[in-house]
Amino acid sequence: MSERTPIPVDSPFEPAVRQASTVGLWVRTIGGPVVWIVHFAFVYFVAEAACATERSGSNGFVGSDALVVAIVVATVVAMAGCGALLVTARRADGDRVMARIGEVLGMGAAGATLVTGLAALVVGPC
Amino acid sequence: MSFDVAAPSDRHGPIGEPVVDEVTGLLTDPTTPVSAPAATTEQLDRLWDDKPGLWGRLTAVQNDAVGRRMMLTGFFFLLLGGSVDSVVMRLQLARPDSEIVGPQLYNELFTNHGSVTMFLVILPIFEGFAILTLPMLLGSREMPFPRLGAFAYWTFLMGGLLYYSSTLFSAVPDVGWFAYTPLSGPQFSPDLNVDFWVLGLGVAEIGAIAGAVEIIIAVLKLRAPGMTLARLPLYAWAMLITAFMILFAFTPLIVGSLLLELERGFGMHFFTPGAGGSSLLWQHLFWIFGHPEVYIQFLPATGIVSMVLPVMVRRRIAGYSWMVAAMIGIGFLSFGLWAHHMFTVGLPAIVLAFFAAASMVIAIPAGVQFFSWIATIWDGQVRWTTPMLFVFGFMITFVIGGITGVMVAAVPFDQQAHDSYFVVGHLHYVLIGGVAFPIFAGVYYWYPKFTGRMMSERLGRWNFWLLFVGVHVTFFPMHIVGLLGMPRRIYTYPEDAGWGLWNLISSLGLLLILPGIGLFVLNVWWSRKHGQRAGANPWGADSLEWALPSPPPQQGWTRLPIVHSRHPLWDQDELHRGDDRHEQLAHALGRWPLKWRAVLVVGTGNGEPEEVFRVANTSIWPFVTALGTVGIFASELLKLRLGALLGAAIVIGSVVMWNRPSPPLMTEEEELAFERDHGVPVRASGSLVVARWGMALAILFVSIAFGSFLLSYFYLRLENPVWPPAGVARPGLGIAAVVVVLFAAAAGAVGAGRRGILAGDRARLVRGLAIGSACAVAAVALLAVDLASADFGPGDHAYGSIFHTLGAFTIVLASVAVVMSVSTLVYAVRGHYSARRFSPVDNVARFWAATGVIAAISITVLYGAPYLTS
Ligand code: HEM
Ligand SMILES: [Cu+2]
Numbered sequence: 001m002s003e004r005t006p007i008p009v010d011s012p013f014e015p016a017v018r019q020a021s022t023v024g025l026w027v028r029t030i031g032g033p034v035v036w037i038v039h040f041a042f043v044y045f046v047a048e049a050a051c052a053t054e055r056s057g058s059n060g061f062v063g064s065d066a067l068v069v070a071i072v073v074a075t076v077v078a079m080a081g082c083g084a085l086l087v088t089a090r091r092a093d094g095d096r097v098m099a100r101i102g103e104v105l106g107m108g109a110a111g112a113t114l115v116t117g118l119a120a121l122v123v124g125p126c
Numbered sequence: 127m128s129f130d131v132a133a134p135s136d137r138h139g140p141i142g143e144p145v146v147d148e149v150t151g152l153l154t155d156p157t158t159p160v161s162a163p164a165a166t167t168e169q170l171d172r173l174w175d176d177k178p179g180l181w182g183r184l185t186a187v188q189n190d191a192v193g194r195r196m197m198l199t200g201f202f203f204l205l206l207g208g209s210v211d212s213v214v215m216r217l218q219l220a221r222p223d224s225e226i227v228g229p230q231l232y233n234e235l236f237t238n239h240g241s242v243t244m245f246l247v248i249l250p251i252f253e254g255f256a257i258l259t260l261p262m263l264l265g266s267r268e269m270p271f272p273r274l275g276a277f278a279y280w281t282f283l284m285g286g287l288l289y290y291s292s293t294l295f296s297a298v299p300d301v302g303w304f305a306y307t308p309l310s311g312p313q314f315s316p317d318l319n320v321d322f323w324v325l326g327l328g329v330a331e332i333g334a335i336a337g338a339v340e341i342i343i344a345v346l347k348l349r350a351p352g353m354t355l356a357r358l359p360l361y362a363w364a365m366l367i368t369a370f371m372i373l374f375a376f377t378p379l380i381v382g383s384l385l386l387e388l389e390r391g392f393g394m395h396f397f398t399p400g401a402g403g404s405s406l407l408w409q410h411l412f413w414i415f416g417h418p419e420v421y422i423q424f425l426p427a428t429g430i431v432s433m434v435l436p437v438m439v440r441r442r443i444a445g446y447s448w449m450v451a452a453m454i455g456i457g458f459l460s461f462g463l464w465a466h467h468m469f470t471v472g473l474p475a476i477v478l479a480f481f482a483a484a485s486m487v488i489a490i491p492a493g494v495q496f497f498s499w500i501a502t503i504w505d506g507q508v509r510w511t512t513p514m515l516f517v518f519g520f521m522i523t524f525v526i527g528g529i530t531g532v533m534v535a536a537v538p539f540d541q542q543a544h545d546s547y548f549v550v551g552h553l554h555y556v557l558i559g560g561v562a563f564p565i566f567a568g569v570y571y572w573y574p575k576f577t578g579r580m581m582s583e584r585l586g587r588w589n590f591w592l593l594f595v596g597v598h599v600t601f602f603p604m605h606i607v608g609l610l611g612m613p614r615r616i617y618t619y620p621e622d623a624g625w626g627l628w629n630l631i632s633s634l635g636l637l638l639i640l641p642g643i644g645l646f647v648l649n650v651w652w653s654r655k656h657g658q659r660a661g662a663n664p665w666g667a668d669s670l671e672w673a674l675p676s677p678p679p680q681q682g683w684t685r686l687p688i689v690h691s692r693h694p695l696w697d698q699d700e701l702h703r704g705d706d707r708h709e710q711l712a713h714a715l716g717r718w719p720l721k722w723r724a725v726l727v728v729g730t731g732n733g734e735p736e737e738v739f740r741v742a743n744t745s746i747w748p749f750v751t752a753l754g755t756v757g758i759f760a761s762e763l764l765k766l767r768l769g770a771l772l773g774a775a776i777v778i779g780s781v782v783m784w785n786r787p788s789p790p791l792m793t794e795e796e797e798l799a800f801e802r803d804h805g806v807p808v809r810a811s812g813s814l815v816v817a818r819w820g821m822a823l824a825i826l827f828v829s830i831a832f833g834s835f836l837l838s839y840f841y842l843r844l845e846n847p848v849w850p851p852a853g854v855a856r857p858g859l860g861i862a863a864v865v866v867v868l869f870a871a872a873a874g875a876v877g878a879g880r881r882g883i884l885a886g887d888r889a890r891l892v893r894g895l896a897i898g899s900a901c902a903v904a905a906v907a908l909l910a911v912d913l914a915s916a917d918f919g920p921g922d923h924a925y926g927s928i929f930h931t932l933g934a935f936t937i938v939l940a941s942v943a944v945v946m947s948v949s950t951l952v953y954a955v956r957g958h959y960s961a962r963r964f965s966p967v968d969n970v971a972r973f974w975a976a977t978g979v980i981a982a983i984s985i986t987v988l989y990g991a992p993y994l995t996s
Contacts, residue, residue, distance in 0.1 A: 022730045025355075033458035040462045044480055045840075051474035052844040067476075095731065097356035097447050104451035112459065112487045119479035126474040 028089040028102040032082050032109030039078035039113050043071045043120070051126035064125040075117025082110035158663050158695040161673045162702050164684040164716050174267070174680035174723060176744055185744040187272035188680065190576070192279050193258025196337075199283055200251035206290070207242025209643065211235045213636060216600075220633035222621040232617030233300040237323075240303030244419065245327045246286045248561055249372075252426040253278065253337035255565075256365045259572060260341065262671035262678060263359055265350025265687045267725050268741045270343040270816045273748045273784060274336050280752030282333035288756055288763075289326025292319065299323035302615065304416060305386070307397035307408040312390045318763065321390065324383045325759040331376050331383075332755060335827060338372035341365050343819045347727050347736075350670065351708040352689035354733040359669050359692075360443065363450050364429025367457040368422050373823065374461065374830055375418035381834035382411030385931070391762065394920050394927035396838065402924030404845045406471060407838060413464035414834075421460040423557065425453060427564035428495055431517050434564075434571050435499055437667040438514040439506030442693060445498045452491035452498075459488040469540045478537050485535035492528055496521070511665075512586030516567035519594045523559020527552055530605065545615075548608025554601040566590070566646065573650070574664050578676045579657030585649040592642030600635030603628040668693035673701055685716035686726060689733070711735055711804045718800070719810070722791050726806075727815050735806045739813030740790070747784035751777055782949050787811065787958055787966070794962055814965045821969040825976040828939060832980050835932050839987060842924045850925045850992050854918050857929075861912045862989040866982050868905035869940065872898045873978030876947055880971035886961045888954060895951040898974065902944045906937055909985075913937075929988060936984045943977040946970045 050067040086106045089099060176186035186192070215235050218226045227235070257275055261268055269275050292298045297318040301310045310320045345358070345366040358366075386408065388394040395401035397408045436443045443449060462484035465473060469481075499521065508514060530552040534540045543549060566589070574580050607628045612619060619625055663672040670687055671678075672695055688704035691697035702712060715724060715738065727737040754776030761769030790811035797808040807814075843849050850856065879894020913933045920930035950970045953959065959967055 025731045030454060030458075033454060037458055037461060040480065040484070044477065047474060047476050047480070048841075049844055051477070071476075095354060095356050098731070100447040101451045101454070104448060105454055108451070108455055108490070109458075112484070115483045115487060116462075116480055119476060119483055123475050123479040125476050 024092065025094065025098060028085070028092060028094070029098055030102075030105065031085040032102070032106035035078050035081045035085070036109040036113050039074055040116055042074050043116065046070050047125075054126050067125050068120050071117055071120035075113060075120075078113045078117075079110050082106050082113065158666065159673055159698055159701045160662050161675075161683060161687065162685050166717055166720060167679055167684045169720055170681045170684055171679040173720065182744075184749050185746045187276045187742065187744050187748070189257050189261055189269045189272065189275060190680075192272070192275040193254045193256070194576075196250045196254025196257065196279050196282065199279075199286070200247050200249075200254060203242050203246040203286055207238055208247060209640075211239035211242075213640070215239065216633040216636050218617065219629050221630070222619050222623065222626045224618050227617065229617045230300065233615075234298040236615055237299045237302055241289070241299065241323060241327065243557070244303055245330055246282075246289070248423045248565075249334050250282050251565060252365075252368070252423070253334065253341065255426070255568060256341050257337065258576070259671060260344050260362065260365065261348070262575075262674060262682050263669055264344065264348060264362060265353060265670045265683060265689060266344070266348040267681045267683055268348070268723065269340050270348055270725075270813075271340055271742065271820060273742045273745050275340050276745075277748035277752055278333045278336035278340065280333075280749050281336065281755055282330050284752055284756040285326050285329025285331075285333060285759075288329060288760060289322055292322035292326070295322075297322060304412050307386065307405045310386065311397055313398075321387070321763050324387050324390075325763050328380060328383050329756050329759050331380050334372055335376050338369035339820065339823045341369040342373075342823060343816055345369075346730050347816055347819060348725060349728050349733055350687045350689045351712065351726070351728060351735050352704060352733050353728070355731050357689055357692045357733070360432035360446070360449055361429035364425045364432070364453055367453050368425045371418050371422050371425070371457050371460065373827060375415045375422060377827060377830040378411050378834040378837075379415035381831055381838070382408060382415070385411070385838065387762065388927070388931060391765065392920065394931070395924045396842070396927055402842065402846050402851060403927075404842060406468070407841050407845075409468050409471065410464070410841065411834065411838070413467045414461070416467060417464040418460045420556070421456055423561045425456065427520070427561045428453065430564045430568040430571075431499065431520060433669065434513045434567050435517050436502055436506075437665050438509050438511060438517070439503050440509075440666070441502050441506035443498060444501035444505065445494075446692065448494050449498050452494040455491040456488060459484055459491070463488060466535055466540070469537050470544045482535055482537050486532060489528065489532050496525070511570075512581070512583055512590060513567040513571040515587065515590040516563045516570065519590060520559055520563040520567070523555055523563065523594075523597065527555030527559055531556065543608060545613055546608040547604045547612045547614055550614050551601050551604035551608060554597075554604070558597050558601070563593075566593075569650070571665065573653065574657075574660030575671055575674075575676050575678070577654055577657070578660055579653050579655075580660050580664060581649050581653040581657055585645050585652070589642055589645040589649060592638045592645065596635050596638030596642055598635075600632050600639060603632045663695065668696040670694055681723075686712040688712055707805065708735070711806060714800070714804060719792065722810060727813060737807050737809060737813060737815050738800070739809040739816060740811070745784060747780045750780040751784060754780060778945060782945075785966075787953060790963070794960070797962075809963070809965075811963045812965055814968070817965045817969055818972075821972050825973065828976065828980065832935070832984065835935055836983075836987065839928050839932060839991070842928055843991065846924065850918075851923045854923075854925065856992045857916065857989045859989055861908060862985050865905050865909045865912075866985050868901045868908070869978050869981040872902035872905065873974040874898075875901060876974040877971050880964070880967050883954075883959055883964050883967050884961055888957070888959065891959065891967060892951065892954050895947050895954060895970075899944055899947045899951060902940055902947070905981075906940050906944065909933065910937055932984055932988055936981050939977055940981060943970075943974055946973060
């Protein structure tokens with residue numbers, strides 16, 4: 001921690017301590033779950049749109065076949081996203097415990113995403 | 127400390143009676159470090175105390191006053207709504223064909239019972255717990271926004287009372303705790319009952335969100351030097367995640383409730399199928415809140431268990447990082463489960479599959495937590511104190527509830543069990559076993575810290591066993607009658623249904639639960655005066671709060687601790703030794719400043735000191751703001767539209783007063799002197815860092831609300847093949863474009879003003895704020911005129927309703943931003959703000975940037991989506 005010694009500066013116009021940005025930390029920690037939830041929301045809304053189409057006939061946004069394709073593609077992309085996060089997290093140096101938490105969450109998110117996506121192949125569309 | 131029962135004592139200064147330093151003799155090394163005594167303790171204690179008398183009570187903002195009140199009020203509502211209602215219901219159901227209460231009263235009873243426990247009991251108890259304990263646990267002196275905490279309490283109390291006042295009007299809500307439409311709509315519930323539900327609980331929901339904001343910032347920013355994220359106690363993690371969940375879950379509910387009230391009171395259509403609405407939209411909005419809500423109640427409970435259990439078995443928690451990951455995982459997953467409450471409404475098969483999958487997956491992190499606790503016990507040696515008994519009761523009962531949860535998460539099973547007593551059994555196992563037992567554990571565990579006295583172990587044991595056995599006797603049979611086909615929410619049943627015996631057993635269980643709760647109340651009361659004196663650390667615990675005297679002084683930490691470990695009291699010999707810089711800073715803050723309430727802010731990740739700021743002092747304005755808020759809702763209830771306007775005026779006025787700059791009590795030079803010595807900026811006029819976080823969360827809140835409106839918009843869009851409905855012209859795009867440009871200009875001008883003051887140029891700030899406010903007023907006026915001149919009204923069709931509602935939301939949001947920029951302008955003209963003291967300007971600029979983006983999206987959707995027709 002000592003390498004982050006605060007730098008007292010004389011200028012009154014600057015905050016005296018530069019705050020280490022924590023964006024990277026958050027991305028590495030909860031990036032996986034965020035990917036999962038974005039994927040979940042996406043496939044859910046596409047499914048609602050497709051099935052509403054099927055119910056009302058005319059009002060087509062997404063057809064059922066397109067639905068299955070969309071879900072599969074989204075799932076592949078999301079899992080790739082989780083994988084990319086895991087790789088970057090491994091390279092970054094920082095707190096070991098937080099890195100571990102991010103790793104567990106990233107792998108969990110990939111698994112949960114897969115399980116969600118598989119539904120499209122197992123259960124009929126609408 | 128307002129529990130004026132015992133003078134503070136610690137191991138160094140027991141007063142008179144023998145002091146319990148350690149409970150069962152298992153503590154191998156009884157000398158855990160204590161916080162160093164300091165000469166300034168008493169002076170700071172007076173500085174941090176709330177004022178005496180009635181005025182003092184109304185203006186109190188101190189975390190322990192607010193936290194304790196929230197908890198006590200939560201318990202009060204529990205006794206009122208949790209107990210009386212349930213006793214009457216169980217009496218009624220004990221025998222078949224019983225006529226103690228009729229169907230209408232029975233409807234009111236279960237509605238009240240569910241609503242009160244889910245909105246007015248567990249949530250305030252946990253928020254109160256957090257507000258009370260977090261500063262001590264984290265090695266800080268206060269919560270970040272004491273006034274917001276006070277506001278949270280008042281809104282919660284007044285909302286609860288508004289809700290309960292329905293009894294006086296004989297209009298008790300009677301449509302179930304989730305108020306499904308169309309039953310709760312104007313057609314089937316024309317009286318005020320549902321309005322009390324929507325509006326009373328609405329006020330309390332606002333309080334919940336305010337409390338969440340406090341908690342998030344407290345955990346992320348207000349900690350002892352050296353307490354990195356990885357050293358956070360698990361309870362703090364649990365509360366952090368819970369608070370985020372509250373923000374994400376309660377906001378859609380508030381939006382849903384607003385839509386329901388617009389439908390009920392203003393003739394709009396969101397949930398009426400005939401006019402383009404969808405009753406499922408309500409179910410979605412409700413359960414997007416409702417399912418996370420159950421985990422909002424559960425996570426803090428696991429946090430308490432993760433604190434109490436390791437102490438009682440004298441082992442560090444096994445798998446800390448797994449534990450944190452599991453809690454974060456639960457927080458996220460719980461937002462992907464809501465439709466498992468809608469398995470029987472005819473959702474598309476694939477949608478059912480998504481939600482069933484997520485519901486099953488969530489059992490994994492819950493299991494991880496469990497195994498981690500079991501491994502911890504395995505490794506240690508159990509001390510069977512009362513808190514540990516409740517932890518044990520929690521583990522047994524919650525596992526059963528979790529298993530029945532996974533059962534109902536399977537779609538085919540749920541289609542049988544839905545709306546049957548099986549679900550009632552499930553939810554009480556998880557709520558009582560999973561949530562109430564840990565609350566009891568927490569009260570027994572922390573009571574000595576705040577009162578200086580132990581609770582009676584003897585009463586505690588009786589308390590536990592009566593409750594534990596009683597809960598199982600009462601709720602286990604419900605699974606069986608449920609599988610035998612007994613539906614929930616029926617006021618009686620015929621003899622030949624064959625459910626009589628099980629129901630009788632259920633009701634008899636209450637004979638154990640009631641004395642159990644009675645003993646708890648008695649114990650809390652009796653021990654205040656007669657409990658054994660507690661030392662600083664009677665349980666031999668590892669977390670920081672146990673280094674303080676019991677009860678602690680108002681400021682908690684006179685000299686801040688320096689943390690090197692996740693278990694500071696077990697691993698550190700000394701709490702005030704550390705790296706020179708930290709030591710000097712902690713030492714300096716014990717003696718300076720003595721005129722204002724100073725709190726240290728640390729870096730989110732690394733726990734390095736970042737800022738010393740002045741936390742707000744006592745104020746009447748939170749109370750007045752809460753009165754105004756409840757005034758708006760109460761007027762809406764009585765259909766006094768003018769009263770609502772008055773309430774809004776009070777809210778605006780009091781929020782401005784609440785936030786007006788107060789004299790900083792210190793010159794910029796004095797701040798700079800400390801800054802040079804310690805390398806940490808001092809902000810006697812209010813924090814920059816904390817204010818930024820506050821603004822970020824406010825923006826998050828607004829964005830979630832906006833997201834919920836968008837969701838409603840597109841859901842209605844999907845439900846309506848023709849959009850806009852036949853005969854309605856598409857809106858013109860010209861004015862929309864002008865409005866978007868004006869909003870962008872407003873945001874840009876305010877941003878330029880901010881850059882001006884950062885460069886020390888107040889004139890540029892004034893100019894930016896003036897131009898920005900003017901553009902914004904023009905945009906708002908233009909948008910309002912355009913909405914008002916539309917040829918379809920809000921009551922015509924769901925299209926008109928959502929169009930006008932989303933438009934009005936944009937107007938309200940922009941108006942809030944205008945009020946902010948105008949009041950900042952006034953202060954700027956009067957000479958406030960400098961390149962060092964610019965925090966409010968910073969906030970206005972950020973809020974304006976967000977408003978610009980949201981307005982642009984909103985107007986694009988409103989005016990553009992009607993063109994998106996296939
Ligand atoms: C903290 C733990 C939990 C709490 C506090 C909780 C609470 C509740 C409550 C209050 C209800 C009833 C809602 C209503 O009034 O209709 C309910 C129903 C349900 N719970 Fe849980 N629950 C928990 C854990 C679980 C778990 C782990 C699962 C699945 C893995 C689950 C699955 C369900 C399902 C599917 C229903 C709907 C049953 C139906 O109405 O048909 N719950 N739960
Ligand atoms: Cu649920």
